[in-house]
Amino acid sequence: MATFAELRNYYDKVDIQYSLNNENYVHTTKGLFVPSNLEVMHEAMRILFEKKRINTQGYFSDAGCGDGRVISLLSSEWNLPSIGTEGDLKKADDAEGHIMTLDSLRFFRTAPIVTRGDFASDHTYTACGVKFKDISTFFNYINNVGRLTEKIARDSIPGTVFVLLHYLKKPLGFKGLRLIDSILLEEYTNKCLGLDSTIPIMARFNVFMK
Numbered sequence: 001m002a003t004f005a006e007l008r009n010y011y012d013k014v015d016i017q018y019s020l021n022n023e024n025y026v027h028t029t030k031g032l033f034v035p036s037n038l039e040v041m042h043e044a045m046r047i048l049f050e051k052k053r054i055n056t057q058g059y060f061s062d063a064g065c066g067d068g069r070v071i072s073l074l075s076s077e078w079n080l081p082s083i084g085t086e087g088d089l090k091k092a093d094d095a096e097g098h099i100m101t102l103d104s105l106r107f108f109r110t111a112p113i114v115t116r117g118d119f120a121s122d123h124t125y126t127a128c129g130v131k132f133k134d135i136s137t138f139f140n141y142i143n144n145v146g147r148l149t150e151k152i153a154r155d156s157i158p159g160t161v162f163v164l165l166h167y168l169k170k171p172l173g174f175k176g177l178r179l180i181d182s183i184l185l186e187e188y189t190n191k192c193l194g195l196d197s198t199i200p201i202m203a204r205f206n207v208f209m210k
Contacts, residue, residue, distance in 0.1 A: 001076070001106065001107070001109070002076060002102075002105060002106065002107040004042055004073075004076075004077055006107075007038065007072060007073060007076055007077075007102070007107060008038050008039065008042075010098075010101075010102065011035075011038055011067075011069050011072075011098075014035075014067060014069075014098070015035060018035065033066050033067075033088070033091060034141070035066060035067060035069065036066075036069060036070055036141055036165070037187050037203070038069055038073060040185050040187045040203050041069075041070060041073055041165075042073060042077065043185060044165075044183055044185060044203070044205045045073065045074065045077070045078070047183055048163065048181070048183070048205070048207065049078060051181065053161065053163075053180065053181050053207050054080075054137050054161060054163075055136035055137045055159060055160065055161040056080060056136065056137075057136045057159075058081075058134045058135055058136030058137075059080075059081050059082065059083050059130060059134055059135045059136065059137075060074045060080045060081065060082045060083070060135075060136070060137045060139070061082070061083045061084070061085060061119075061135045061137070061138050061139065062074075062082070062083075062084045062085070062139045062140075063085055063119035063138055063139065063140045063143075063148050064085065064086065064087070064119060064140060064141065064143045064144070065084025065085060065086045065091075065092075065095055065114065066086065066091050066094075066095065066141075067091065067094045067095050067098055068084055068094070068095030068096070068098050068099050068112065068114060069098070070084070070139060070141075071083065071084040071095075071099075071112035071113075071114075072098065072099060072102055072107065072108075072112060074112070075107075075108050075109075075110065075111065075112040076102070076107045076108055079109050079110070081110060081112075082112035082113070083112065083113045083114075083115060083125070083128065083130060083135070084112060084113070084114045084115070085114075085115055085116075085117065085118075085119040085124050085125075086114060086115075086116060087116070087117060087118055087119070089116060092114055092115075092116045095114045096114045099111055099112055099114065113128050113130075115127050115128040115130075119144075119147075119148055120144075120147040120148055120150075120151045122155075132151070132155055132156065133155065133156060133157050135156070135160065136159070136160055136161065137160070137161040137162075137163065138152060138160070138161070138162045138163070139162075139163045139164075139165070140162070140163075140164055140165070141165045141166075142164060142165065142166040142167075145164060145172075145174075146174075148162075149162060149174035149175075149176075149177060149208075150174075150175075150176075152176070152177065152210055153174065153175060153176025153177055153210060154176070156210050157210070158210055159209065159210065160209070160210045161207060161208070161209055162174075162177060162207070162208040162209070162210075163205060163206070163207050163208075164205070164206045164207075164208070165203060165204070165205055166204055166206070167201060167202065167203060167204065168204065171204070171206045172206060174208060176210065177208035177209065177210055178208060178209055179206060179207070179208055180207050180208065180209050181206075181207040182204065182205065182206050182207065183204070183205040183207075184202055184203070184204055184205075185202070185203045185205070186200040186201075186202060186203075187200060187201050187202070187203040
């Protein structure tokens with residue numbers, strides 16, 4: 001099995017290509033695509049797994065998975081069955097392409113799944129043979145988060161976890177979900193994204209449970 005360093009190096013090359021193509025931040029058909037910092041994601045997930053905050057009874061889902069890097073991380077590093085939902089067809093194609101490449105390089109025991117559509121729609125999940133209630137942990141990089149949390153509160157089973165990554169100065173709250181943990185990590189932006197990589201920003205991971 002491949003290491004996290006190899007996965008990070010793979011997506012570092014992807015980020016370089018984004019920079020060369022002026023695609024560091026892309027307005028897609030469904031919102032703004034901003035690639036997650038894999039180093040920060042890896043550390044946050046490591047902490048959350050150690051604290052047993054990730055519900056591993058079902059699937060992990062990245063709601064708005066972009067290029068597939070987060071589900072690739074969860075599948076390769078923790079062997080957690082993972083699904084990425086993506087409403088922008090081009091980004092969904094990109095995610096599938098990266099996952100096919102990584103799978104051919106034996107990054108996964110079980111490759112993650114990419115499904116196209118609205119992450120608040122049951123059809124998006126049933127299209128890949130999964131029910132919304134089968135997702136035990138959701139992740140979202142603050143993108144149309146209100147619609148997702150309303151559906152989790154209404155339709156998910158008790159104990160479902162929601163992990164939100166954002167950069168606001170205080171935790172957010174959502175009706176029907178309770179805040180159970182919060183992690184604050186310094187993030188040094190990737191030089192490839194065209195930002196000053198010497199000035200840290202604070203990445204906040206708020207963890208909620210139904």
